[in-house]
Amino acid sequence: MTFILSDDVAVVDVTPYRNWVYEGWSVNINVTVANLGNFTENATLDLYYNLTAGSKIGTETVSLSPNETETLTFTWNTTGIKPGLSCAITANATIPFDSNMNQQPV
Numbered sequence: 001m002t003f004i005l006s007d008d009v010a011v012v013d014v015t016p017y018r019n020w021v022y023e024g025w026s027v028n029i030n031v032t033v034a035n036l037g038n039f040t041e042n043a044t045l046d047l048y049y050n051l052t053a054g055s056k057i058g059t060e061t062v063s064l065s066p067n068e069t070e071t072l073t074f075t076w077n078t079t080g081i082k083p084g085l086s087c088a089i090t091a092n093a094t095i096p097f098d099s100n101m102n103q104q105p106v
Contacts, residue, residue, distance in 0.1 A: 031060075040064065
C-alpha cells in the first residue's frame with residue numbers, strides 16, 4: 001500500500017473590516033489559513049497592501065495541526081498611505097522547505 005503525504009498550508013480567505021478608509025485610520029483584516037496536509041505545520045503569514053511593491057502590513061506565525069483552520073486578525077495603520085490609492089490586500093503563507101522530511105503523519 002502506498003500513501004501520498006503532503007505539506008499543504010493555504011490562505012483560504014482575506015477579509016478587511018472596511019472597504020474604504022481615510023488616510024490615518026486603522027483597518028482590521030482577517031486572514032484565514034488552513035492546513036490541508038498530513039503534518040503539523042509552522043507557517044509564516046505575510047499580509048501586503050501592494051504585493052508588487054513589497055508594501056507589507058504585517059507578519060504573523062501560526063502552528064496548525066492537520067485539517068486545522070485558524071483566523072488571524074492583522075491591524076493596518078494607513079498613516080502615510082496616499083489618498084485615493086486603490087489597494088489589493090494579499091496574504092501569503094509559507095512553510096520551511098524541508099520542515100517535515102523525517103516526520104510521520106499525524
